[in-house]
Amino acid sequence: xxxxxxxxxxxxxxxxxxxxxxxxxxxxxxxxxxxxxxxxxxxxxxxxxxxxxxxxxxxxxxxxxxxxxxxxxxxxxxxxxxxxxxxxxxxxxxxxxxxxxxxxxxxxxxxxxxxxxxxxxxxxxxxxxxxxxxxxxxxxxxxxxxxxxxx
Amino acid sequence: xxxxxxxxxxxxxxxxxxxxxxxxxxxxxxxxxxxxxxxxxxxxxxxxxxxxxxxxxxxxxxxxxxxxxxxxxxxxxxxxxxxxxxxxxxxxxxxxxxxxxxx
Numbered sequence: 001x002x003x004x005x006x007x008x009x010x011x012x013x014x015x016x017x018x019x020x021x022x023x024x025x026x027x028x029x030x031x032x033x034x035x036x037x038x039x040x041x042x043x044x045x046x047x048x049x050x051x052x053x054x055x056x057x058x059x060x061x062x063x064x065x066x067x068x069x070x071x072x073x074x075x076x077x078x079x080x081x082x083x084x085x086x087x088x089x090x091x092x093x094x095x096x097x098x099x100x101x102x103x104x105x106x107x108x109x110x111x112x113x114x115x116x117x118x119x120x121x122x123x124x125x126x127x128x129x130x131x132x133x134x135x136x137x138x139x140x141x142x143x144x145x146x147x148x149x150x151x
Numbered sequence: 152x153x154x155x156x157x158x159x160x161x162x163x164x165x166x167x168x169x170x171x172x173x174x175x176x177x178x179x180x181x182x183x184x185x186x187x188x189x190x191x192x193x194x195x196x197x198x199x200x201x202x203x204x205x206x207x208x209x210x211x212x213x214x215x216x217x218x219x220x221x222x223x224x225x226x227x228x229x230x231x232x233x234x235x236x237x238x239x240x241x242x243x244x245x246x247x248x249x250x251x252x253x254x
Binding site for chain 2: 015016018019037040043044047048051054055104105106107108109110112113116
């Protein structure tokens with residue numbers, strides 16, 4: 001289809017790669033003509049998911065994190081996958097302020113932020129096998145593009 | 152970490168992007184400075200900050216808890232609209248004042 005585009009990004013689970021991951025996704029989504037606000041929303045959500053994979057999924061070990069991005073018309077689909085330890089109770093993990101690592105000063109707001117900034121959030125996890133965070137965001141909701149007018 | 156100490160008040164000039172990666176560094180350095188200079192007040196300066204995620208919120212909450220136990224206070228200055236939204240969403244504005252201009 002003409003209006004779909006895809007990319008896949010695999011990188012080491014180092015905290016220094018968090019900035020790289022969110023900037024790359026932000027660059028990929030520019031073809032959808034997002035507002036600054038929408039780019040910031042996606043960057044925050046990516047940062048949360050990648051941080052989770054590094055701290056909780058791999059617990060500091062350096063392994064692969066995979067981000068799959070797809071744009072379809074005006075919608076951005078994101079999948080952030082790790083093969084780490086997985087989440088025992090996904091429902092509890094998604095509660096605001098829930099954290100398994102309070103000693104690391106985790107605020108427990110990660111999933112809440114992802115939920116707030118994206119349109120849809122789904123977490124697929126199997127304990128001991130890994131976690132995939134799937135997110136969706138419609139870009140340009142309720143906004144008319146002046147650039148689509150013919151000259 | 153860029154910071155300034157005036158008597159028992161510490162001003163932390165937060166970086167351009169406050170994520171898990173540099174939150175760790177700020178936590179370590181801030182704790183060292185707080186202990187060494189008997190800090191009671193912390194001002195988080197968001198002037199340069201364009202990005203903040205839950206790790207950034209974590210580091211602010213951590214400092215708040217510490218300073219609170221010592222009987223002090225924390226506040227934020229120069230937060231842009233985006234930062235104010237994040238701070239409000241996380242509920243941190245209930246424990247910390249955001250000032251428009253530094254007094």
